Amino acid sequence: MTTEISLSPDPVVVFAADRRLSRSGCRESDRPKIFSFPSGRVGIGHFGLAEFRGVQHRWMDEWLRDFIARNAAPAPVGDLSTALVQDLNRDVPRADRAQEISGFHLGGLRSGDDVPEFWSVSNLLADGLTINAAG
Numbered sequence: 345m346t347t348e349i350s351l352s353p354d355p356v357v358v359f360a361a362d363r364r365l366s367r368s369g370c371r372e373s374d375r376p377k378i379f380s381f382p383s384g385r386v387g388i389g390h391f392g393l394a395e396f397r398g399v400q401h402r403w404m405d406e407w408l409r410d411f412i413a414r415n416a417a418p419a420p421v422g423d424l425s426t427a428l429v430q431d432l433n434r435d436v437p438r439a440d441r442a443q444e445i446s447g448f449h450l451g452g453l454r455s456g457d458d459v460p461e462f463w464s465v466s467n468l469l470a471d472g473l474t475i476n477a478a479g
Contacts, residue, residue, distance in 0.1 A: 386452030393446035425463040
């Protein structure tokens with residue numbers, strides 16, 4: 345997954361990713377990895393952990409659709425990143441966080457002045473078990 349921010353003259357944020365999910369180096373399925381929020385001003389993409397087992401099996405793209413629906417009201421990218429961290433740490437089992445790399449890019453244009461914002465949310469920071477955000 346890649347995220348590009350262009351500042352000139354009209355700011356824009358572009359997300360790109362494949363749809364391929366692999367397990368042990370073998371292609372398993374194709375699922376979306378990039379989504380936009382209803383406001384159209386914020387996007388989110390994910391890499392790594394594509395499914396997890398909590399109370400029930402969940403595909404990450406399905407979980408992200410639910411997250412977006414719960415956070416449909418326009419909000420700053422930093423606030424969405426904080427909510428994402430809290431929800432992931434609540435919903436993704438610790439064992440899955442410990443075994444699999446998981447990361448998210450959130451980017452968008454700030455309301456009012458269209459300044460681009462970019463946040464990275466990942467379990468690659470700190471202890472590898474807790475998902476954290478960096479803006």
